[in-house]
Amino acid sequence: MPPDNLTEAVEVALEFGASSVELSKLDYPLDPNVREARLLSETPSVRSLGRLELSVSTAGWKFPKPPVEYTPPNPPTTSSTARVSTSVPAVFNPPLPDPSEPARPRIRPKPTNDTVLFKDRLLYLLQPPLDGLFGSRQLEVPFEPYKYQLEGIAFLVPRQSALLADEMGLGKTAQAILALRVLFHHGYIHRALVVCPKPLMYNWARELKMWAPDIPFETFDGDPEERRRMWLVSNCPLKLINYETLSRDCELATDPRVHFDVVVLDEAQRIKNKESKTSQVVRAIHRSRSWALTGTPIENHPDDLVNIFSFLDSGRIPPGTPPRRLPQYTSDSILRRTKDLVQSDMPTKTIRDITIELTPAQRAAYDRAENEGVVHLNELGDTITIQHVFQLVMRLKQICNFDPVTGDSAKLEQLLTDMEEVAASGRKAIVFSQWVEPLQVLAQALARYGALQYHGKVPHAQRTAILDRFRDDPDCHVLLMSYGTGSVGLNLQFANYVFLFDRWWNPAVEDQAINRAHRLGQRHPVTVTRFLSSNTIEQRIAEILEAKRQLFHELIAQADKPETRGLTEEEIFGLFDIKARPKRDKPPPA
């Protein structure tokens, strides 16, 4: 209705209506701006507000099913508890967590940098923490691994290529076994091969029984036909072999029908020579994952590390990579911890350098041999070789041990004094020498301390029994070992004294020897005594090696440049005052 008509209608009502009727007032004044209103008969316009319901899309991933639960055998129980356990299944109920306790950090495997597929990365991101795993009924262990060991396991589990280079004595074997066990239990691996030096076969078998009693294993020992069956027919999930047997079985080991999900090399410095048959065989084994264990990934030269990586991941390090750039390619696959870093509560290791004055007979023999030897070397002129120098060094070191004529030995006198104390305190000691002959002499001199020998002239079949006797017999206080046979892989943490009767050329080998005793499980301080004959070749070598040891620590700390740890050719020539040098077409490399 137009506004004018409305005004007219109101006026009419006023004119004819009763004057007593009063219109109620409006609550608010009519908006004079309203000029138009729609009739109710007209359809109002409707505007949609859009979908009100919400929705999402999803993406999902399935993972390999873990194998059927393993039920470990019941531990021995007393008769009374056994009765209880037969009627009511015992449920392990730990006490309720204390909310006031700070949450402990959990240790879980993480995907590696080169894990590209999201599903593969998820697989590791979603794994449960390892710290609960080993403390529970899932994976029973004799005692819970240390935190750094769990970190080592978390390092190994997701890696296709891994070098565990922990210092000796930190339990590399246990970490590798537990990592294998986790992978077996998760269903990610079904066949594994462990390769170790022959003297360590017994050690590995013992540790496997201790850390993975639920993983059946077999060792390659037997005639060729039996070994052929083991390579090609046996379904045993874990196989243990030594390097020598592996080299003999190279055709079977590299047969295309033989495939392992994991191959673990213990004491992987054994393949530092890329051209050796051992190195070639291990590289040719068909495998999915390659792990290496060694406390000395670089014994003499950066190439040692390069050659270990030729097994771990052959294409990882480009040919000709300078040593200082090696970490760029290898660091993600190497884990190295030292005792100082990971285990502050481990018993201390005290190094005692005892400077020995040669007996008069030894001194006379020594001086005569050195003077004559130097004259001889100088007479050789440019026909001199490093072997000539070695021969003189060896001769002098042997005189430092025993006088060749009288058998006098200042070191033996000191050792006898020290052994009195060791035996009186009920402790045990290991004596290392680089030769077998001095050990045999020492065995007679130390017979009253129940001396046992463990060196290259002891048949393999007897060695395990010797170690067991040394551990168990309270009257056996001393074990005489050669560096070559006894320095690697053995667990002798029940000994608290180590004597280095003579020194080895390479500090890494000495460290290996020392760490037979100073390792995981040691409960008492370890005293290492290094005998050094004063004013002799021994002292000169020790000074050079100490300087190199310092350099090693600096370089490893910087993770920059692998070191050379033995003596170089020039250093060996420099041991004596000789001017003669070998004739060369080219100068030796720096």
Next chain:
Amino acid sequence: MTRQAASAKPHGLLTLGFLSVLQESHGWLGGYLVTNGWGRPLEFRLTTAVQPNRVQTVLYGPTLSEYLHADVIGKTLVEKTTTKPDLIVTDSLPVLALRSRIDIPVVAVGSAPEHLGDWVAFPHVRSSTLLLLPRKFEVDQDRIVALLDQVDPAVDLAEPFTRVREAVAEARKMGVTNRAA
């Protein structure tokens, strides 16, 4: 209260679902991890992010949170996942409403609300935090306890949510949350 005895399963066969709803810049998204009774992963699923608009927020009012957590994200994740769990655990209280949509008990981990009137809180050795149930689903408590008694002692019900969050973060980093289908 009726007692529903859960059928005894070995730890490896029992399945648990861990459902978490997270808020990020693009909205809400869900992560759902199914494990066996040892806590080992069997299946993982996540959703795209969903952001209610202003109208939806106004019209759903106070029911929006339950609708979003239980219907849109929770029910979708459970239904699309192949492995069916015996128990669903969540760290988001609004997800508990999922119980009325599915026939699987749902329990929450976390600190109890200030007013426990509508909630039942109880401890269990498999959880480092209290467990929570809406009082209207109190009947599930015995069944839940019976199921948790079968879970391996190494499992802490609060722990897998760390894994779910890390997996969601990884998915976001790799752009997977944008292309879920």
